[in-house]
Amino acid sequence: MDLNREQTCGVVSAPLEIAAMLTGYEWLCNTVGESGGTVYRLRSKEGASDLYLKYGRDAVADEISTEMERLNWLARYMTVPAVVHFTRTPDEAWLLMTAVPGTTAYQVLQAHPDYQLALVDAIARFLRQLHAIPVNECPFNSGHAYRLSCARARIDAGLVDEGDFDEERDGWTAEQVWEAMQRLLPLTPDPVVTHGDFSLDNLLIKDGEVIGCIDTGRVGIADRYQDLAILLNCLTEFDAALQERFLKQYGIDEPDQDKLQFHLLLDELF
Template identity: 55%
Template sequence: MNDLREISAEFPELPDHIFKLVQGRLAKRNVVGMSGGTVYRLYGVAGEPDLYLKYGSGSVAADIADEMARLNWLGQYITVPHVVAFTIQEGQAWLLMSALSGRTAYQRLSEEPEARPQIVAALADFLRQIHAIPARSCPFNSDHHLRLAHAYQRLKAGSVDTDDFGALYEGQTAQQVWDDITALLPLQTEAVVTHGDFSLDNILMDGDKVIGCIDTGRAGLADQYQDLAILWDCLGEFSPALQERLFQTYGITTPDQKRLRFHLGLDEFF
């Protein structure tokens, strides 16, 4: 992703063993996404592939540790970055990963409008692959009960970025969104293995084929609409027809509007 979505940057302070692995490289910092950590692309060594470094402190360090564990598990089933090195110490975490090839689904949809129906079909197919991973094999819980608890903590701490709300909740307060989604409870859900943040910037493609995904820190057992809602919302930037095609190609004739709205609202807290 060597474009305006990243800027040249200085290296963060690194533990010795990670510094040795990246010595001689240059760094660019990713300026897109809501991963919670600072992400750097490390490049510039002839004959060596790029690497990615995710760094964070405090609660973000714990999130990065969660992502490391999920990458190691998900790699059995789908293509995700390989963990090259990981360290957590004194409230700081560093996760060094291999880079996936290809371009993001957002870039593909932006650059080739004529291919959008095929791209959405590929996204739906890849999402079905994730949701078909045997649920009993998944050691991680990411269901809406857990996410609601975390959302409530962020609400009370005043940590919700209301300026980043999507069109559905634009201009509302975090409390109003909370009241809206909790009024939709209880939900009838179908627990599957989910990516957790299945946005267009987190999906890598080669042509019309999805080759893998990144930012897996929220992966775990949850309602399938956790992923569907985020992807559906992203596709709305391009056209309602692509949103409809997502559900058609995924295999849902009549989308559950209650579950869709709930997960759209819940995601605003993160």
């Protein structure tokens, strides 16, 4: 597996106020993620800290606007990228952010097999910290009822990439995913503050600990299994024992299989 999750690219056209800030930076385009937007890392040739620029049009621009709001809120509780500049037009959005130092959890797991158990423990500690944020302090709703309505809208608009489904749903249609989710309802909610896309690529590691997270556009109150399902699914690429270790360290002896399945199905539609 290639650990390089980005590639160099030319300077991209940006609004004047952002372009002026990025003179002299080297541009690298992120190759990970299915959000529909584009993420660039700006590497300074003068020794300054890296910056990240996220760009999108239309519905993706709305998502970037949402992420900006969530970044500013979540920064009260943990390390996330700081918003340097935000520009929004009717059709486009540009979000310039600081870089969180560290290496992604995915890269660390891939490069250091002997460190996998310790890293999974660190991820569990970080997720417990996130889920301990008081729900009454969070202004954002990301519950499954809300996200089901968003998923239905994406299906109806033809926005779901059916070719990107997980292997166990290879060849499925978006409607089949939708129907499979309906069979798992209703679910008894267990609301916490969730990241919403708690994947290994969105967690930054430094000195053996998760020091922060990125890609916060789905942060909000939801069932804790929203985060658990995505993280456990990511760990299948490495070792099933890591899933058991993570659940134990997080504090779950018997995971709710219906909730895990539901949230994996839901994630296919975004």
